[in-house]
Amino acid sequence: xxxxxxxxxxxxxxxxxxSEWHRQLLRGVADYAxxxxxxxxxxxxxxxxxxxxxxxxxxxxxxxLRLVDPAQERAIRRHGLPAVNxxxxxxxxxxxxxxxxxxxxxxxxxxxxxxxxxxxxxxxVGPVGQPRYADVLGAExxxxxxxxxxxxxxxxxxxxxxxxxxxxxxxxxxxxxYGLRHPTALLVWNGEVGRxxxxxxxxxxxxxxDDLAVLCAEHDSVMNSLAPVPMSNIDQSPLRVGRExxxxxxxxxxxxxxxxxxxxxxxxxxVQRQSTDTAAxxxxxxxxxxxxxxxxxxxxxxxxxxxxxxxVSRRSLEHRFTQALGRTxxxxxxxxxxxxxxxxxxxxxxxxxxxxxxxGYQHLEVMVRAFQRQFGLPPGxxxxxx
Numbered sequence: 001x002x003x004x005x006x007x008x009x010x011x012x013x014x015x016x017x018x019s020e021w022h023r024q025l026l027r028g029v030a031d032y033a034x035x036x037x038x039x040x041x042x043x044x045x046x047x048x049x050x051x052x053x054x055x056x057x058x059x060x061x062x063x064x065l066r067l068v069d070p071a072q073e074r075a076i077r078r079h080g081l082p083a084v085n086x087x088x089x090x091x092x093x094x095x096x097x098x099x100x101x102x103x104x105x106x107x108x109x110x111x112x113x114x115x116x117x118x119x120x121x122x123x124x125v126g127p128v129g130q131p132r133y134a135d136v137l138g139a140e141x142x143x144x145x146x147x148x149x150x151x152x153x154x155x156x157x158x159x160x161x162x163x164x165x166x167x168x169x170x171x172x173x174x175x176x177x178y179g180l181r182h183p184t185a186l187l188v189w190n191g192e193v194g195r196x197x198x199x200x201x202x203x204x205x206x207x208x209x210d211d212l213a214v215l216c217a218e219h220d221s222v223m224n225s226l227a228p229v230p231m232s233n234i235d236q237s238p239l240r241v242g243r244e245x246x247x248x249x250x251x252x253x254x255x256x257x258x259x260x261x262x263x264x265x266x267x268x269x270x271v272q273r274q275s276t277d278t279a280a281x282x283x284x285x286x287x288x289x290x291x292x293x294x295x296x297x298x299x300x301x302x303x304x305x306x307x308x309x310x311x312v313s314r315r316s317l318e319h320r321f322t323q324a325l326g327r328t329x330x331x332x333x334x335x336x337x338x339x340x341x342x343x344x345x346x347x348x349x350x351x352x353x354x355x356x357x358x359x360g361y362q363h364l365e366v367m368v369r370a371f372q373r374q375f376g377l378p379p380g381x382x383x384x385x386x
Contacts, residue, residue, distance in 0.1 A: 006038065009253060010060035013043040014052035015086065020191070020220040021238045022066070025086060028242020029064060036250060054079060062253045064245050067096060082252035084245045089133060092262035097252075099245040101236035102264035107140035107187075109234060110215055113270045114185035115148045118280040118325075119213065121184040122152040125173075125193055129165040137217055141187050153180065166196045173197070174204050182211040183280045191220030195227040198275065202228040209278040210291065219271065230273035230343070241265045273343055277336070279325055285310060286324040289317070290332070297336040300360040303329045338374045341367060345383045352379055 013029065016022050026043075033039040042060065046052055051072050052065065063083040067073055067090035076083050077095055085098040092098040114122065122145045126138045142152040155176050166173065177200065180186075188194040194216040201208050208214055208229045219233035244263055252258060270276075277294055281287050292309050293301065306329055307314055321329050337359050344355045353364050361367040371379045 009037065009039045009062065009250075011039050011041055011249065012054055012058065012060055012063045012065075013041055014046075014054070014063060014065035015043075016046045016050065016052075016066060017043070018045075018047045019218075020222070021218045021236065024238035025242035025245070028239040028244075029246045030242075031239070032243045032246035032250070036247075062249045064249055067098075082249060084249045084252070086241060086245050088136065094258045094260075097248060097258035098262040099241060099248055100262065100264065101238070101241055102266050103136040104140045105264070106217055106234050106236060106267050107137050108144045109267050109270065110187045110217070111141055111144035111148060113215065113276070114187075114213065115145075115150075117185070117213070117276070117278070119183065119185035120150055120280065121181040122150055123154070123180055123184050123186045123212075124152055125155040125166075125186065125188045125197055127189045128155065128169070128193065135189075137187075137189070166193060170196075170200055174200050177201060177206055177212065178204075180212070182206075183209075183278075184212050185276075185280070186212050186214045188214060188216050190218045191216050191223030191227075191231060191233070194231045194233075194275070195223045198227045198229050198231065208275050210287065213278055213280075214275040215270065216275075224273075227275075229275050230347075232273045232276040233271050235268040235271050237265055237268050271346060272339060277339060281324040283320055283324045285312065285317075286320055289321070289329065293329075293333055293336045297333075297340045298358055298360060300362065301333050301337075303333065306333075334370065335374075337361075338371055341371055341379065342375065342382070345379055355379070 013026060015026060017026070042055065042058060051068055053072065053075055054063065060081065063076060063081055065076065065083060065085060066087040067085040068087065073090065073096060083096045085096050086100055088100055088103055090096070090098065124138045124141050126135045127133045138154055142154070145152045155173065186197065188197055194214055198208050198214055201212055206212060214231060216231050216233040218236055224231050244265055248263065274294070278290055281290070289306055289310060292306060303314060303317070307317060310317070318328050321327065321332065325332065340359045341355055344350055344358065352368070356364045356367040359367065368378055371382070375382060
């Protein structure tokens with residue numbers, strides 16, 4: 001006899017659809033529903049600044065939403081439906097519990113990423129023009145950098161005259177960027193902010209990553225493709241946030257109580273692209289060598305090539321590298337080449353043989369062995385598990 005058919009749930013998704021992060025979150029919700037449904041979804045294309053409400057007359061079983069203001073919260077409560085908030089905005093409660101990426105852990109990860117690279121100057125650009133955010137990320141980043149013995153400067157967008165979108169404050173932003181002590185490690189709110197910051201640098205003679213190393217708190221592939229320099233980002237695991245939110249909503253729709261505390265999904269790590277692919281060094285020779293290595297990481301570069309380009313002896317080059325970075329030029333060349341391999345695995349569908357050719361490896365087997373030694377797993381598996 002066939003088992004009892006599961007009840008079909010009707011779930012409203014009041015989440016913006018314009019950002020990469022939220023689209024990944026929605027895929028996580030869909031993955032959960034595919035395995036544990038059936039669920040019927042109500043969803044409409046929505047942008048960042050829109051406040052979303054349930055449609056008039058809609059009858060359903062639950063809501064996953066991006067909670068943005070008190071009026072929206074009151075409207076959701078009036079419906080009396082189980083609801084889960086996936087935004088950094090809004091307080092966690094039994095009525096509308098929150099599932100989100102761990103904002104504090106993201107800030108600590110960003111700080112440790114930059115400290116390990118040797119940076120001593122730190123800065124932050126938050127959600128300029130979006131005054132409703134409490135912005136725990138910026139506050140926690142400042143705390144983490146202070147704990148490491150450094151101060152963090154923040155681009156202020158809180159005063160009334162500074163609440164315009166960042167692109168309307170370009171000159172003020174440029175003046176602020178020039179006033180920082182270079183090189184500076186710069187954490188930015190998202191891909192949109194990161195693209196605007198890097199575009200401002202590019203148009204005004206500031207070099208990324210050498211003057212400013214820019215790390216985005218979240219990834220947006222469209223903004224990344226439009227930036228003058230590919231942007232590093234924190235992998236917040238939005239797919240997992242979506243799955244966790246859907247799982248919690250499923251429990252609520254089955255009559256279980258909401259947790260007393262919010263569910264925080266920890267970040268996976270930093271996805272490094274060109275915008276932070278540098279180290280903060282005072283030695284101008286080493287800084288020039290790092291730029292040369294980065295520019296030629298796709299070639300079969302050797303230490304002897306570096307010597308010729310910089311007109312320096314091997315002994316002097318190796319000594320100054322070791323003093324500045326604690327590693328030799330040969331190790332840095334291998335690291336840069338493997339970072340290039342890793343980026344191509346993440347960002348393209350190129351066959352491994354083509355990636356080997358494009359990153360200066362004459363034999364695929366050599367690339368595979370080197371990659372596994374560096375990252376702990378072969379490149380094919382690394383790509384599948386991303």
